[in-house]
Amino acid sequence: MIRPIRPDDIPWAARQHAALMANSVFAAFGVRFLECFYSHFARSKTAIAYVWEENGLPVAVISATSDRTRFLRGLVLRHGISLACYAAVGLLRPACRHLVGQLRRYPGHVDGERIEAEMIFITVAPECRGKGVAEKLIEAVLAEYASRGTPRVYVTIESENAGVKRILERMQFQVVRSFLFADKQNDLLRLELPAGEGIG
Numbered sequence: 579m580i581r582p583i584r585p586d587d588i589p590w591a592a593r594q595h596a597a598l599m600a601n602s603v604f605a606a607f608g609v610r611f612l613e614c615f616y617s618h619f620a621r622s623k624t625a626i627a628y629v630w631e632e633n634g635l636p637v638a639v640i641s642a643t644s645d646r647t648r649f650l651r652g653l654v655l656r657h658g659i660s661l662a663c664y665a666a667v668g669l670l671r672p673a674c675r676h677l678v679g680q681l682r683r684y685p686g687h688v689d690g691e692r693i694e695a696e697m698i699f700i701t702v703a704p705e706c707r708g709k710g711v712a713e714k715l716i717e718a719v720l721a722e723y724a725s726r727g728t729p730r731v732y733v734t735i736e737s738e739n740a741g742v743k744r745i746l747e748r749m750q751f752q753v754v755r756s757f758l759f760a761d762k763q764n765d766l767l768r769l770e771l772p773a774g775e776g777i778g
């Protein structure tokens with residue numbers, strides 16, 4: 579069952595993210611840092627975030643934004659002091675400093691246009707994989723984008739993440755750029771959305 583993320587999902591979502599996407603830049607700053615993000619995904623009007631529940635428990639989560647600039651501005655306004663504290667602790671570690679130094683490589687524009695709508699994180703608990711959960715969560719996010727009149731949506735994945743790449747390409751996402759980020763090759767994919775219609 580899909581439902582919007584709730585405030586009580588936040589600690590679980592952050593722990594699952596830290597466990598399943600341990601190499602992501604944000605995970606390097608720890609679970610409390612991630613909690614700030616998921617908290618903002620749960621409350622921001624520019625966020626789209628759903629949980630997949632089985633037997634009353636969350637097992638998968640997807641988070642996206644329809645306006646990355648406003649989302650990040652709101653995140654900093656609401657959680658800036660906490661984020662700065664967690665970041666300061668993280669930055670004591672050379673590995674963190676190394677990752678942060680690569681943040682400027684993360685694409686902000688494509689074809690002269692700022693990236694606004696972006697799917698950011700998705701995690702499915704290992705015991706629930708291979709049943710189409712990720713696909714259904716992505717479809718739900720795309721339907722919400724379409725209902726908001728979003729013209730196109732972006733997502734960045736590690737090029738070697740064959741699972742998620744296969745799902746996205748089946749949904750007609752197309753790779754528009756490849757770049758090195760966090761010491762790995764990444765792909766930026768884009769999907770043009772039909773205005774005013776749900777998908778899936």
Ligand SMILES: CC(C)(COP(=O)(O)OP(=O)(O)OC[C@H]1O[C@@H](n2cnc3c(N)ncnc32)[C@H](O)[C@@H]1OP(=O)(O)O)[C@@H](O)C(=O)NCCC(=O)NCCS
Pocket residue numbers: 598599699700701702703706707708709710711712713714734735736739740741742744745
């Ligand atoms: C990637 C991830 C979200 C996929 O979740 P999932 O619910 O198992 O995905 P689905 O069941 O919807 O998979 C749909 C398709 O992808 C395929 N797939 C899933 N994992 C795969 C893998 N590792 N290699 C190749 N194909 C894979 C499935 O076989 C299925 O294809 P099919 O219908 O043609 O058989 C999940 O593996 C995960 O949480 N990984 C760790 C976090 C992560 O990498 N997130 C993405 C970062 S952008």
